[in-house]
Amino acid sequence: MFCKNCGKEIDDKAVVCIHCGVSTNSVQDNGGFGWGVLGFCAPIVGIILYAFWKETKPKSSKAAGIGALISVGAGILFYVLMFIIGFLSY
Missing domain, CATH: 1.10.287 (Helix Hairpins)
Structure with a gap:
C-alpha cells in the first residue's frame, strides 16, 4: 500500500509510515x-x-x-x- 501523506510505498500492516511518520489509520470525525x-x-x-x-x-x-x-x-x-x-x- 502507499502512504496517503507522502505517497511512498509502505507495508500493508504498517500503522505508521516509516518515511513521514503519519498514521495510516484514518479516523472519521464528522461531528454528527x-x-x-x-x-x-x-x-x-x-x-x-x-x-x-x-x-x-x-x-x-x-x-x-x-x-x-x-x-x-x-x-x-x-x-x-x-x-x-x-x-x-x-
Whole structure:
C-alpha cells in the first residue's frame, strides 16, 4: 500500500509510515447530530466522550459536550421554574 501523506510505498500492516511518520489509520470525525442527541439524553456519557475525544475527534467531542451542556441547562431551568411555580402557588 502507499502512504496517503507522502505517497511512498509502505507495508500493508504498517500503522505508521516509516518515511513521514503519519498514521495510516484514518479516523472519521464528522461531528454528527447523533453524538449531540446522545449527550443530551445521557449527559454523563456526553461529558465522558468530550473528555476522551477532545484531542482525536474534536467535532464529535464538541457535539457530545454541547448536548450534555444543553441537557444540564434544561434540567436546571426546569427545577428553577418548578420552584417558582410552587412558591407562587402557595
